[in-house]
Amino acid sequence: MADALFWHRVQFAFTIVYHYLFPQLTMGLALLLVAMKGLALYRKDPLWGDLARFWTRIFGINFVVGVVTGLPMEFQFGTNWGRFSQVTGAVIGHTLGMEGVFAFFLESALVGLLVFGDKRLGPRAHLLVAALLCLGTWMSGYFIICANAFMQHPVAYAMEASGRMRLTSFVELMANPWALAAYAHNMMASVVTASFVVCSVSALWVLRARHLPHARKALKLGLAAGLVSCVLVAFPTGDTQAKLVARYQPVALAAMEGRFESGPQAEISVIGQPNIPEKRLDNPIRIPGALSFLAYGTFHSDVKGLDAFPKEEWPTNIEVLYYAFHVMAGLGTMFIGLMGLGNLLRWRGLLERPRFRPFLWLLFFAFPFPYIATTAGWMTAELGRQPWLVFGVMRTADGSSLRVHAGSVLFTLFGFLGLYFVMGLLFVVLILREVGRGPSVTAHAKEEPAAIAPDEVAHA
Amino acid sequence: MPEVWFFLVAFMVAMYFVLDGFDLGAAMVRPFVARTDEERARVFAAIGPYWDGNEVWLVAAGGTSLCVFPAAFASVFGGLYIPLFMVLWGLLVRGISIEFRHLSHDALWVSFWDFTFVVSGVVLSLLFGVAVGNLLRGFPLGDDGAFELDLFSGSRPAVLDLYTLLVGLSVTLAFALQGAAFLAWKTDGDLGERAARLRKWLTVAVAVAFVVTFFATHRVRPELGAAFLGRPVGWLFVVASLVGLGLAFRSARALLGFVGSSLVILGSAVSLAVAAFPVLVFAAARPEVSIVASGEAGGLRIALSWWALGMTLVLGYYVTVFRVHRGKTPRVPQEAQDQVGGDGTT
Numbered sequence: 095m096a097d098a099l100f101w102h103r104v105q106f107a108f109t110i111v112y113h114y115l116f117p118q119l120t121m122g123l124a125l126l127l128v129a130m131k132g133l134a135l136y137r138k139d140p141l142w143g144d145l146a147r148f149w150t151r152i153f154g155i156n157f158v159v160g161v162v163t164g165l166p167m168e169f170q171f172g173t174n175w176g177r178f179s180q181v182t183g184a185v186i187g188h189t190l191g192m193e194g195v196f197a198f199f200l201e202s203a204l205v206g207l208l209v210f211g212d213k214r215l216g217p218r219a220h221l222l223v224a225a226l227l228c229l230g231t232w233m234s235g236y237f238i239i240c241a242n243a244f245m246q247h248p249v250a251y252a253m254e255a256s257g258r259m260r261l262t263s264f265v266e267l268m269a270n271p272w273a274l275a276a277y278a279h280n281m282m283a284s285v286v287t288a289s290f291v292v293c294s295v296s297a298l299w300v301l302r303a304r305h306l307p308h309a310r311k312a313l314k315l316g317l318a319a320g321l322v323s324c325v326l327v328a329f330p331t332g333d334t335q336a337k338l339v340a341r342y343q344p345v346a347l348a349a350m351e352g353r354f355e356s357g358p359q360a361e362i363s364v365i366g367q368p369n370i371p372e373k374r375l376d377n378p379i380r381i382p383g384a385l386s387f388l389a390y391g392t393f394h395s396d397v398k399g400l401d402a403f404p405k406e407e408w409p410t411n412i413e414v415l416y417y418a419f420h421v422m423a424g425l426g427t428m429f430i431g432l433m434g435l436g437n438l439l440r441w442r443g444l445l446e447r448p449r450f451r452p453f454l455w456l457l458f459f460a461f462p463f464p465y466i467a468t469t470a471g472w473m474t475a476e477l478g479r480q481p482w483l484v485f486g487v488m489r490t491a492d493g494s495s496l497r498v499h500a501g502s503v504l505f506t507l508f509g510f511l512g513l514y515f516v517m518g519l520l521f522v523v524l525i526l527r528e529v530g531r532g533p534s535v536t537a538h539a540k541e542e543p544a545a546i547a548p549d550e551v552a553h554a
Numbered sequence: 555m556p557e558v559w560f561f562l563v564a565f566m567v568a569m570y571f572v573l574d575g576f577d578l579g580a581a582m583v584r585p586f587v588a589r590t591d592e593e594r595a596r597v598f599a600a601i602g603p604y605w606d607g608n609e610v611w612l613v614a615a616g617g618t619s620l621c622v623f624p625a626a627f628a629s630v631f632g633g634l635y636i637p638l639f640m641v642l643w644g645l646l647v648r649g650i651s652i653e654f655r656h657l658s659h660d661a662l663w664v665s666f667w668d669f670t671f672v673v674s675g676v677v678l679s680l681l682f683g684v685a686v687g688n689l690l691r692g693f694p695l696g697d698d699g700a701f702e703l704d705l706f707s708g709s710r711p712a713v714l715d716l717y718t719l720l721v722g723l724s725v726t727l728a729f730a731l732q733g734a735a736f737l738a739w740k741t742d743g744d745l746g747e748r749a750a751r752l753r754k755w756l757t758v759a760v761a762v763a764f765v766v767t768f769f770a771t772h773r774v775r776p777e778l779g780a781a782f783l784g785r786p787v788g789w790l791f792v793v794a795s796l797v798g799l800g801l802a803f804r805s806a807r808a809l810l811g812f813v814g815s816s817l818v819i820l821g822s823a824v825s826l827a828v829a830a831f832p833v834l835v836f837a838a839a840r841p842e843v844s845i846v847a848s849g850e851a852g853g854l855r856i857a858l859s860w861w862a863l864g865m866t867l868v869l870g871y872y873v874t875v876f877r878v879h880r881g882k883t884p885r886v887p888q889e890a891q892d893q894v895g896g897d898g899t900t
Contacts, residue, residue: 158653161606162646166639168616172631173638176700179631183624184853191621191857194614195864202607203871207878214878258624261853495632496700506639513643517650524657 101503102174102494105510107476109166111469112514116160118468121235121281122288123153124228126319127208131221133315141311146224147212148308148533149292154209155524157201159517166510168194174503178483178493182244185251185261189240189268197234201227235284236277243273245484246475247342253487275338276475279331282323283471286429287464289320293436294461295529297454300446305532317440321433328426333388339478340389343485345403346478349412350419351385352378353399360385360397364424368416373400410480410490418473425467432460555854557832559622560847562861563615564827570611571682571725572732572819576812577605579733581648581675582726583756584668587737587748594668595886598652600740603879605652607871609645614864621857625699626834626845633693633701634685637713641681648674675733676726683725687718690826691774692838699835699845711838717774724763728819731756731802735815739808742882746808753811757803760818775836778829788828795821 127149134142168190171179204227212220244251250266251259261267293316299309339347347353352368352375353360362385366378383393390397400408409415439445439453446454479485483493580601588594619627631638647670655667691711693701704712711717734756737749772779782788794817801814830836835845 154653155657158649161609162649165609165613165645166642168613168620169631169638169642171620172616172627173635174632176628176632179620179628180624180699183620183627184622187617187619187621187624188853188857188860190617191614192617192860192864194610194617195861195868198610198613199607199864199868199871202610203875205606206603206875211878261856264853264856495628495635496698497702498632498635502635505636509639509643513646517646520650520654524654527658 097500098498098503099491099494101500101507102498103490105503105507106170106174108507109163109170109510109514111472112510112518113160113163113167114469114472115465116156116163117231117235118284118287118465119291120153120156120160121231122284122286122323123149123156123291124224124231125285126288126292126315127153128221128224128228129315129319131217131224135217135221139311141307143217144533145308145312148528150209151528152291152525154205155521155528157205159521161202162517163514172495174495174498175483175493176495176498178488180258181488181493182251182259182484185259185267186241186244188261188264189237189244193234193237197230197237200230201234204230232281235281236273239277239280240268240270240273242475243270243276245482246276246479247272247338248484248487272338272342275331275334279327279335279471280468282327282331283464283468285319285323286327287468289316289323289433290429290461290464292316293320294458297457298529299532301451301454301458308533313436313440313445317433317436321430321437324426324429324433328430332423332426336388337390340397343478344398345400345407346409346415347385347389348398348400348403349409349415350474350478352412352416353385353397354401356396356399356402358386358394358396359383360389360395362388363420365420368413370412407481409477411477415474415477418470418477422467422470422474425463425470429464429467432456555858556622556847556849558858559854560832560834561824561827562858563619563622564824566611566615566618568820568823568827570608570615571729571823572816573608573611574605575679575729575732575819576736577601577608577733578648578675578679579729579731579735580737581671581733582679582730583734583737583749583752584672584675586752587734587745589744591664592886592888593745594664595656596741596745596883597737598655598671599886600737600883602652603875605649607875609649612645618857618861622854623834623845623847629693629695629699629701629835629845630689633703634688634713636705637681637684641678641685644674644678644681648678675729679726679729680719680722682729683722684714684718686725686826687721688713689836690721690771690778690830691717692836692844694839695835695837695843695845697843699843717770720763720770721767724760724767727756727760727763728815728822731760732812732815732819735802735808735812739812740883743885746882750808750811753815754803757799757815760802761799764822781831782825782829785828785831788825791821791825791828793821795825 127146130142130146130149133139134146171183171190204223207215207223208220208227211223215223244267247270249270250261250263252262254260292312296309296312296316299305300313336347339350351360352363352366354373354375359382361380361382363375363378363380366375366380369376385397386395387393389395400412435453436445436457439450444450481490482488483490580597584594584597588597616627651667651671651674655664655671658664688703693703695701704710706712706714731753734749734753738746738753740746741749798814798817798819798821801810802818803814805811805814832847833844834847837844
């Protein structure tokens with residue numbers, strides 16, 4: 095049984111991490127697409143229109159992979175986490191059901207119109223489609239974060255005699271303070287990812303001296319959106335999130351920081367290796383008082399360490415949790431610096447100077463890091479929640495399906511590994527092809543009436 | 555309230571079968587109706603605007619059943635673990651087949667996705683039918699509400715046995731009919747005519763398969779028929795199904811043919827729900843531990859309010875999408891097919 099539990103967790107972790115590589119781009123990119131299309135319409139600038147079309151193609155490919163990898167997520171609630179579904183279904187089922195009924199239907203109806211309704215609908219209606227699609231993807235995000243927030247900080251439920259939960263307040267479930275904070279934090283991270291990807295592709299174009307007018311425009315938008323979102327992801331959204339963890343999951347906070355002993359003036363360790371057997375952090379470099387400030391707003395507040403909690407309540411994988419949190423926070427800090435510098439250089443007109451070419455290289459190579467930071471952030475949230483499936487209420491070990499054994503789970507896990515590997519390769523090939531083509535080709539094709547036709551096939 | 559939800563969830567699943575049925579069916583009949591490159595591309599173009607929304611019915615039905623029938627959701631999905639993942643993989647392959655195919659016009663690339671599209675269509679249709687067969691036959695449910703079932707087995711009932719494969723075949727034929735009827739309606743020229751001819755033949759095949767399945771079901775679970783006879787409201791849906799068969803066979807108007815085949819699927823799915831009511835998960839050996847739709851209203855009333863609002867919106871989306879794409883699917887120009895790069899995927 096313990097074996098099966100491990101593989102249930104591995105499969106869910108793998109499929110959710112892989113899945114979320116795609117929506118994190120599409121949600122942020124949807125917002126940037128609205129901006130591009132809006133600029134094209136109101137500034138009457140065809141360059142923005144070209145860019146919008148180019149990024150719509152990237153959006154379309156990401157969207158499809160997001161859709162097909164999203165399907166297994168909901169169904170794994172039943173296949174792998176049957177007891178969890180039985181106990182909590184009457185509560186979190188509301189958010190999952192609403193995600194389907196309100197967000198997915200809307201998105202599926204609109205994405206086709208966005209990808210190929212350009213000429214058929216006219217610019218205004220097409221901008222409206224992009225805006226509604228953006229709304230759909232962002233709604234989807236809220237519903238699913240509400241489900242997760244319930245697991246992190248259960249609210250609005252009552253336990254019945256049957257051992258199953260009952261929903262006591264719909265409003266309370268949907269307005270879970272954890273959901274509001276996590277949503278704001280997560281959506282800003284999604285804009286960070288999209289901004290970095292836009293900047294990276296544009297930096298590549300500048301480095302190769304191709305599509306320069308387009309690249310300059312895109313950099314302007316990408317750097318601006320990047321800076322704003324990078325700042326917002328840290329403050330106030332990340333900060334609020336940290337305070338909620340301190341308040342509701344103090345044991346997770348202690349593990350995230352590798353803090354073994356309670357006490358005032360808690361420090362943040364910038365670097366260091368958690369040594370669980372010895373209950374200490376090896377080779378730490380610390381900022382005194384910073385954790386107290388982060389968690390409670392004053393430098394001398396008392397912050398509990400792991401010693402304040404019985405060992406069976408400690409997160410089960412403190413090392414990975416610790417690194418996940420530090421990778422996220424470290425990268426997030428660097429992102430602000432990178433985007434700040436980028437905007438400064440652009441504002442001073444120095445971006446394309448030969449001596450600042452290394453910066454463009456940096457920008458180009460930066461695109462994987464928001465994905466890493468976001469994944470690390472979610473690992474922090476999910477590993478910090480352990481050993482609970484629903485924090486304080488239901489242990490992870492009590493949530494898996496009763497009669498699904500490790501052999502079955504490994505079978506499906508291998509299936510996913512194979513399928514996702516092949517699909518990932520195809521995805522990369524397709525994206526590279528689009529990036530190589532760039533935006534101006536589309537602008538050229540626009541002038542040929544025949545080129546409208548494949549729209550009929552080209553549908554996402 | 556759970557009683558109402560029984561039929562609402564059944565309705566969502568039936569709608570999924572009707573709507574994704576035509577996508578999967580179009581995939582299955584494609585080798586028979588589309589002979590040229592252009593026709594093959596046109597089959598994809600015909601279902602292109604719809605398949606994603608159609609698939610959402612399954613996702614929405616899943617999320618909704620987690621909400622309103624968590625015990626049944628957990629029991630069936632855990633028990634049908636491996637076949638369910640095969641469905642998920644099939645849906646994954648089907649989705650990327652449709653959406654990746656048009657991204658390059660390389661002949662090898664296109665032919666690969668043509669192949670995976672057809673295979674996933676057949677496998678998914680068969681598995682959905684097998685799932686229906688399993689739900690009808692029932693499961694070896696334990697006191698804990700969970701069960702294990704072999705994928706196949708020589709003698710004992712299994713996920714895939716003679717009975718469930720028979721239901722699988724019936725559903726596969728019904729989806730093929732639905733696909734042919736859809737293509738007959740939404741395409742013209744040789745493609746549309748072949749689809750219309752195939753629709754007639756498939757109607758006959760579906761009628762035969764349904765009759766055989768009816769008697770087999772009566773042998774496997776006799777009490778279903780008895781329960782059904784006591785619920786005259788269900789007869790209406792059988793009549794709808796029969797009218798549908800007639801329309802699919804005879805109607806000269808392509809749209810009516812499609813309405814007919816949709817009625818066949820919707821009518822038979824709802825009839826089955828009426829017969830099975832209120833049992834969600836039937837425990838074959840010990841009917842007393844079956845999972846039934848009954849009990850407290852609780853959050854179900856809240857769910858009904860968002861569901862009703864959501865479904866109204868969904869109706870609006872469908873009207874919009876079908877209106878935007880009204881008429882026959884335009885021909886896919888072949889010179890554009892041959893171009894490589896920058897060819898206006900808009």
